Amino acid sequence: xxxxxxESGERSLVLVLSDPLRVREKNIEIIxxxxxxxxxxxxxxxxxxxxILKKDYEKAGIPTDGIYFIDTVTRYAMGSEPAGAANCYxxxxxxxxxxxxxxxxxxxxxxxxxxxxxxxxSVNSMLIYISSKNLIKFIHFVVSKLRIMEFxxxxxxxxxxxxxxxxxxxxxLVDEVIDQ
Amino acid sequence: MALETDYxxxxxxxxxxxxxALMVDANVWISILDGNKRVVVWNRAAEVISGYSAEEAxxxxxxxxxxxxxxxxxxxxxxxxxxxxxxxxxIVSFQTEITTKGGDKRVLSWNTRPVTGxxxxxxxYIMVGIDVTREKKMQEEIYAYLGEAxxxxxxxxxxxxxxxxxxxxxxxxQEISEEDLVLALxxxxxxxxxIVENLRELNEMVALSFSDMPxxxxxxxxx
Numbered sequence: 195x196x197x198x199x200x201e202s203g204e205r206s207l208v209l210v211l212s213d214p215l216r217v218r219e220k221n222i223e224i225i226x227x228x229x230x231x232x233x234x235x236x237x238x239x240x241x242x243x244x245x246i247l248k249k250d251y252e253k254a255g256i257p258t259d260g261i262y263f264i265d266t267v268t269r270y271a272m273g274s275e276p277a278g279a280a281n282c283y284x285x286x287x288x289x290x291x292x293x294x295x296x297x298x299x300x301x302x303x304x305x306x307x308x309x310x311x312x313x314x315x316s317v318n319s320m321l322i323y324i325s326s327k328n329l330i331k332f333i334h335f336v337v338s339k340l341r342i343m344e345f346x347x348x349x350x351x352x353x354x355x356x357x358x359x360x361x362x363x364x365x366x367l368v369d370e371v372i373d374q
Numbered sequence: 375m376a377l378e379t380d381y382x383x384x385x386x387x388x389x390x391x392x393x394x395a396l397m398v399d400a401n402v403w404i405s406i407l408d409g410n411k412r413v414v415v416w417n418r419a420a421e422v423i424s425g426y427s428a429e430e431a432x433x434x435x436x437x438x439x440x441x442x443x444x445x446x447x448x449x450x451x452x453x454x455x456x457x458x459x460x461x462x463x464x465i466v467s468f469q470t471e472i473t474t475k476g477g478d479k480r481v482l483s484w485n486t487r488p489v490t491g492x493x494x495x496x497x498x499y500i501m502v503g504i505d506v507t508r509e510k511k512m513q514e515e516i517y518a519y520l521g522e523a524x525x526x527x528x529x530x531x532x533x534x535x536x537x538x539x540x541x542x543x544x545x546x547x548q549e550i551s552e553e554d555l556v557l558a559l560x561x562x563x564x565x566x567x568x569i570v571e572n573l574r575e576l577n578e579m580v581a582l583s584f585s586d587m588p589x590x591x592x593x594x595x596x597x
Contacts, residue, residue, distance in 0.1 A: 214536050241533070243561060246554050253549075271560035289568075322530040322568050326522060355529030357521040 206346050207337055209364055211353040211373040212316075218242070221315050222254050224348050229256055233309045233346070236301050238264045238294070241319035243271070244282045262305065264297045266290075289323035291332050298336060302343060311346040312336065317364065318352045326360045330367075337367045403482065403503035406489065411435050411459075414498070423482070423505050425475030441472040455486060458499045462488050469506070481510045515583050519576060526572045534562050534569075 212220045221237075228235045239247060244265035251258050263282040269275050270287040283297045302310065314320075314336070320329055333349065340347045349368065353361070365371050397404050397417050403424075406415035412435060416428040424431070424441060431437040442448035451470050458465055464487040471481050482503040490497045541558050544550040550558070577595035581587060 214532065215539075218540065241537070241561075243554070243557050246550070246558060249554070267561045267564070268557060271557060271564050318525075318529055319533055319565075321525045322533070322565050322572070326525055352529070352533075355525065355532065357525050359521065360525065 206370055207340060207368040208346075208348050209368045209371045210348055210350050211371065212350055214352045214355070217316055217350055217352060218250065220350060221247075221313065222250060222256070224313055224350075225251055225261065226254060226256050228311050228313075229260055231309075233311050234260050234262070234305050234307055236262045236264065236298070236305070236310065236312045238266070238298065238312060238314045240266045240288045240314070240323075241316050243268045244279060244284075245276065262301050264294065264301060266294060287323070288320065291324065291328060294332070295335055299339060302339065302345065308344065310343070311348065312340060313348045314350060316350040316352065318355045321355075326357065330360070330363050333364060333367055403501070403505070405431075405501045405503075406498060407501070408498040411498070413437060420503075423474070423480055423503070424472060440475070442470070443473055447471075455499075455501075458486050458488055464488075469510075479507075480505055481507045512583070519580060523576055526576070527569060530565060530569050530572075534565055537562055 210220060210224070221242075225235055225237070237247060242250075244263040245268070247263065248258050248261075251261065258281075261281065263279075264285060265279075265282055266285040266288040269284040275284040283301060285293045285297055298312070302312075314333075317329065317333070320332070324332070336347065347368075349364070351361070351364065353373065356364070397415065400417060400419060403420040404415060404417040405413055405420055408414050413432045416426075416431040420431070421427050426437060426440065438448060438452065442451055454465065454468060457463060464485070466485050468484045468486065469481055470484065471479050474480055483506045485502045486499055488497060488499045537558070541550065541555065541562075545555065574597070581592040581595045
């Protein structure tokens with residue numbers, strides 16, 4: 195996969211279209227390159243728990259300092275937050291967009307540095323909990339926030355699981371679409 | 375041709391009288407235009423659907439500016455209708471959206487064909503329009519439902535399937551702790567619960583959209 199992370203200094207918002215069985219691989223690839231280039235990354239996960247993602251990154255040889263997590267599934271699934279989670283905000287449930295928005299804003303604000311990127315994994319799993327209309331609103335909110343703060347963003351999408359009219363709306367919100 | 379509303383003497387009516395009565399009370403919009411594209415017949419259904427009376431519609435072609443106020447759209451519609459005149463052909467199931475006198479939008483499906491006249495300058499065309507506004511709305515709602523259903527039902531089921539396949543692989547290669555496995559499985563269980571709820575909500579939306587759906591079916595969809 196051609197790494198989608200832009201050169202240092204470029205702020206880009208990218209829709210990354212993925213085959214369903216390669217989402218985990220693409221997630222790791224984006225994080226690997228972003229961290230390799232010195233970017234601080236915020237992973238907003240609506241599919242894989244923080245604890246599993248963190249171990250995936252460590253197993254792939256990616257240092258996890260410099261990675262912040264917003265985990266929307268663990269607390270919802272287990273009823274509580276795990277103890278000892280560092281650099282992770284646990285949202286009560288994946289459909290709580292207000293709390294997710296606060297988590298995104300709060301996390302971005304507390305990060306030092308100007309090379310910051312968000313990775314949303316994934317757009318499709320968000321649709322389990324919210325309508326396509328609210329999805330577009332939330333993505334628009336995140337994109338606006340990133341543009342104001344001049345940060346980058348990657349939105350992972352399993353292409354075949356998105357209605358074409360919704361995909362068109364998502365594509366209109368970003369700078370670039372990568373389809374591999 | 376004037377509009378007749380009294381056909382109490384139908385059995386003694388002439389052929390023309392019968393035709394006139396049928397056109398007046400037909401459940402579909404019937405307009406006839408003469409060779410100069412002036413409205414000469416505007417039946418009761420046309421009045422009801424458009425909101426414009428026969429008196430307002432008959433005569434010069436100003437009625438089309440009222441029904442199609444947007445100039446570009448009007449140009450497209452009249453261009454298509456003109457094919458009937460210039461090419462002497464029939465147009466079937468041509469849909470247009472009109473603006474009624476009350477400002478509402480209605481979608482009509484038109485069958486339009488030339489009518490031959492007795493003289494070379496005579497003739498015109500007959501337009502039969504069926505109001506398909508409700509059907510069109512239902513069609514759009516069905517499309518929206520299908521799109522949303524695919525994104526919020528079918529695809530999530532596939533996501534669960536792919537996640538379970540991934541978990542199965544992690545277990546086989548001992549890549550995942552018991553604690554993380556339990557967590558991951560509970561996430562998928564929650565996803566499945568949510569999909570059931572999504573199906574219920576979408577079914578409720580369908581039940582609300584179709585007011586004439588049998589009550590028992592509506593109740594079943596809402597469960």
